[in-house]
Amino acid sequence: DADVTQTPRNRITKTGKRIMLECSQTKGHDRMYWYRQDPGLGLRLIYYSFDVKDINKGEISDGYSVSRQAQAKFSLSLESAIPNQTALYFCATRAGKGNTEAFFGQGTRLTVV
Amino acid sequence: GQQLNQSPQSMFIQEGEDVSMNCTSSSIFNTWLWYKQDPGEGPVLLIALYKAGELTSNGRLTAQFGITRKDSFLNISASIPSDVGIYFCAGQLTDGGTSYGKLTFGQGTILTVHP
Numbered sequence: 067d068a069d070v071t072q073t074p075r076n077r078i079t080k081t082g083k084r085i086m087l088e089c090s091q092t093k094g095h096d097r098m099y100w101y102r103q104d105p106g107l108g109l110r111l112i113y114y115s116f117d118v119k120d121i122n123k124g125e126i127s128d129g130y131s132v133s134r135q136a137q138a139k140f141s142l143s144l145e146s147a148i149p150n151q152t153a154l155y156f157c158a159t160r161a162g163k164g165n166t167e168a169f170f171g172q173g174t175r176l177t178v179v
Numbered sequence: 180g181q182q183l184n185q186s187p188q189s190m191f192i193q194e195g196e197d198v199s200m201n202c203t204s205s206s207i208f209n210t211w212l213w214y215k216q217d218p219g220e221g222p223v224l225l226i227a228l229y230k231a232g233e234l235t236s237n238g239r240l241t242a243q244f245g246i247t248r249k250d251s252f253l254n255i256s257a258s259i260p261s262d263v264g265i266y267f268c269a270g271q272l273t274d275g276g277t278s279y280g281k282l283t284f285g286q287g288t289i290l291t292v293h294p
Contacts, residue, residue, distance in 0.1 A: 070221070099282075106188065108267060108284040109222070124281070156221050158282075167212075168282060170221030 069093045072157050072171035079147050079178055087142045087174050089157030095169075096162050098140035100124075100132060103154040103173075112155075115140055147178040185268050185285030193293050198255040200266060200288045207248040208270030212282070213240075216265040225266075226253070258292050265289050 070091045079085050089098065096117050101109040101124075111124030113132040121132060129151060131143045144151055157171040185202045192198060202211070210229055214222035226237050228244035228251060235242055241254045251268055268285040 101284075106286055108183075108185070108286040110284070111281060114281065158221075167224050167227065170223070172219070172221050 068172065070157060070159055070169050070171040072155075072174050074174060075172065076175045077177070079176070081148055081178055083147050085144045085147055085176070087155055087157075087176070089140045089142070089171060091138050091157075091159045091169075093159055093161075093169060094137070095159040096137065097160040098134065099158040099160075099168070100130075100140070100142045101156045101158060102126065103156060109156065112142065144176075144178075147176075149178045152176060152178045183268060183270055183283055183285040185288055187288060188286065189289040189291070191291045191293065192258055194258060194260060196258055198258055198262070198290060199252060200268075201250060201252040202268035202270070202285045203250045204270055204283075205249075208272060208283075209248065210271040211242070211244050211251040212269040212271065213242050213251070213253045214267045214269060214284075216267065216287075218264070222265075222267055255290075258290075260292050260294055263290055263292050 073088045099114040100112040102112055103109050110126050112126055112130050113124050115121050115134045118134050133141050155174045158168040160168045182205050183202050212227050213225045215225050216222040225240055226235050226242040231244055231248050232246045233244040239256045243252055265287045267287050269282045271282050
């Protein structure tokens, strides 16, 4: 089983719909991140959380919200999806201070039509 | 915010050739990381660099942390077909401040290796 699991792996949704992407991890890490990947733009940070009570905006948080339901779960929501949110979304986790390796999920490919 | 410029954007090479890619930043980092992404997968860490001037190898891969702390490069020697994928640099500040603990990624280098 993967250490960082994202669901769904693929999703097609209509403009204006609400959608939630889920991430769970079995690594026991405190820090969790949501990134979006677009061709030629690399990975851009949407939101990050250092623990259950700590949520922070990343570079491109507009149009997104997150919920850290537990140490192991971090979900990303699009309240009203729009076509330019079509992208590949990655969840990542890291251990606490001093440990730099981020472990990524396999990604969720979201298409908004 | 911090920005990383990674080049080249793509490379098409023959098996056996060496590859070099680099990243430059508008501001300093105190950690540089290089990741590889295989098709359909998330990025996986290749090499981590923690000190300015550091040169680190991992098999056929060699990476260096620039002495200005604003750049890094990755070399792959004697490329093989399984080297194909997208390579990302990432920088991180770990000394506090508003950027603490965040990874900033480059745009990626798409590597294609012809047998």
